[in-house]
Amino acid sequence: MSSFKINSDRLWDSLMEMAKIGATAKGGCKRLALTDLDKQGRELYIKWAEEAGCTVSVDQVGNIFCVRPGEDMSLAPVGTGSHLDTQPSGGKFDGVFGVLSGLEVVRSLNDLGIKTKHPIEISVWTNEEGSRFAPAMMGSGVVSGRFSLQEILDSRDVDGLRLGDELQRIGFAGDVPVTGRQFHAFFETHIEQGPYLEAEEKQIGVVTGGQGQRWFNATLTGRESHAGTTPMHLRKDALLASTQLIQKVEDIAKAHPPGCGTVGFVNVTPNSRNTIPGKIEMSIDLRHPLDEELSAMDKELSDFVAELAAQTEVAIELDPFWYYEPIHFDKACVEAVRNATAKLGYSHMDIIAGAGHDACYVSDFAPTGMIFTPCLDGISHNEIESTTQEECEAGCSVLLNAMLTMAEQ
Numbered sequence: 461m462s463s464f465k466i467n468s469d470r471l472w473d474s475l476m477e478m479a480k481i482g483a484t485a486k487g488g489c490k491r492l493a494l495t496d497l498d499k500q501g502r503e504l505y506i507k508w509a510e511e512a513g514c515t516v517s518v519d520q521v522g523n524i525f526c527v528r529p530g531e532d533m534s535l536a537p538v539g540t541g542s543h544l545d546t547q548p549s550g551g552k553f554d555g556v557f558g559v560l561s562g563l564e565v566v567r568s569l570n571d572l573g574i575k576t577k578h579p580i581e582i583s584v585w586t587n588e589e590g591s592r593f594a595p596a597m598m599g600s601g602v603v604s605g606r607f608s609l610q611e612i613l614d615s616r617d618v619d620g621l622r623l624g625d626e627l628q629r630i631g632f633a634g635d636v637p638v639t640g641r642q643f644h645a646f647f648e649t650h651i652e653q654g655p656y657l658e659a660e661e662k663q664i665g666v667v668t669g670g671q672g673q674r675w676f677n678a679t680l681t682g683r684e685s686h687a688g689t690t691p692m693h694l695r696k697d698a699l700l701a702s703t704q705l706i707q708k709v710e711d712i713a714k715a716h717p718p719g720c721g722t723v724g725f726v727n728v729t730p731n732s733r734n735t736i737p738g739k740i741e742m743s744i745d746l747r748h749p750l751d752e753e754l755s756a757m758d759k760e761l762s763d764f765v766a767e768l769a770a771q772t773e774v775a776i777e778l779d780p781f782w783y784y785e786p787i788h789f790d791k792a793c794v795e796a797v798r799n800a801t802a803k804l805g806y807s808h809m810d811i812i813a814g815a816g817h818d819a820c821y822v823s824d825f826a827p828t829g830m831i832f833t834p835c836l837d838g839i840s841h842n843e844i845e846s847t848t849q850e851e852c853e854a855g856c857s858v859l860l861n862a863m864l865t866m867a868e869q
């Protein structure tokens with residue numbers, strides 16, 4: 461089969477147009493899940509997908525599905541997709557590049573007059589980032605059965621707003637059941653969000669899998685008291701105790717390379733200059749490509765928490781509320797990505813995804829692969845996140861050809 465190129469100006473223009481929704485001062489995007497800005501992005505996407513001839517539906521957790529008909533509509537679609545929601549100070553490519561690459565594949569197939577055997581379906585998954593509502597990858601997680609629909613609809617953000625109510629409010633509480641979805645094959649195109657492709661000067665990452673993740677909520681309860689009258693040896697300072705826990709997360713990750721450990725969220729109560737902090741609520745994010753290493757990191761963390769509580773008289777609750785094991789993508793899909801890349805003449809290397817992606821959960825129920833492209837200095841989850849039109853063209857061209865390979869089988 462010959463190899464096809466996409467229209468990279470059109471892809472780039474769509475990326476820049478979508479980036480205007482929630483645009484931030486330093487060139488990024490803030491479109492938190494299920495906010496009015498997420499609604500605006502979703503509505504623009506649906507308009508474009510319908511203009512490209514897709515039939516659009518929305519499921520019970522707000523996932524959007526855009527179908528381009530195939531010759532045999534009884535066949536499971538070949539899918540692609542990612543997410544439109546962003547981090548609070550996110551970039552304009554994380555997630556968006558994947559959903560707009562899917563749209564460009566449809567637009568290019570229309571230009572080329574190609575009718576595929578299998579239908580083509582683009583998914584826009586709800587709340588991939590897990591920033592406003594935790595955990596991450598909620599939309600794909602419900603469809604894959606990792607989460608129940610009800611627990612996700614009942615989840616709340618830091619202001620106590622319920623996800624199900626927010627879905628209703630923005631008009632994306634769909635009626636398509638979240639169960640029973642199928643793909644003949646699924647691909648997600650995404651910027652790498654790390655430094656390796658750029659460092660190795662490779663144009664494409666052939667993603668063979670994704671590292672596992674464990675998210676914890678830690679609550680440290682000491683005793684609020686007066687900053688001026690409480691002698692140092694009588695204090696139960698929750699913030700001071702948390703500094704040891706934050707350092708331990710760093711030490712555990714470094715003791716298990718290439719594992720990662722991050723404390724991204726800390727809430728101090730009462731957060732007043734002259735009151736000794738009585739309560740800390742903090743997040744802990746541990747990741748590793750090997751499950752046994754991740755379990756060892758997990759155990760070191762819980763052992764340390766017990767010691768720290770005894771040593772400081774600060775009560776510590778560690779809630780391991782989210783976990784998924786390292787993911788291995790489907791060999792045929794990985795091969796389709798590798799062959800498409802080689803046929804198009806792009807340099808490439810195999811790579812494991814450091815970030816979580818919806819494709820990780822789709823791989824629970826469908827043959828799945830991913831395509832990575834470099835990003836400047838490996839920076840992501842930052843307004844300055846950047847890539848080039850050529851790099852986007854390469855990733856989307858590989859997507860088109862990998863999908864065509866699977867759509868004809």
Ligand code: HGY
Nearest residue numbers: 588589590596815816
């Ligand atoms: O946390 C992650 O890896 C993803 O960006 N949600």
Ligand code: MN
Nearest residue numbers: 554555588650
């Ligand atoms: Mn992403």
Ligand code: MN
Nearest residue numbers: 547554589841
């Ligand atoms: Mn992200």
Ligand code: MN
Nearest residue numbers: 588815816817
């Ligand atoms: Mn992700």
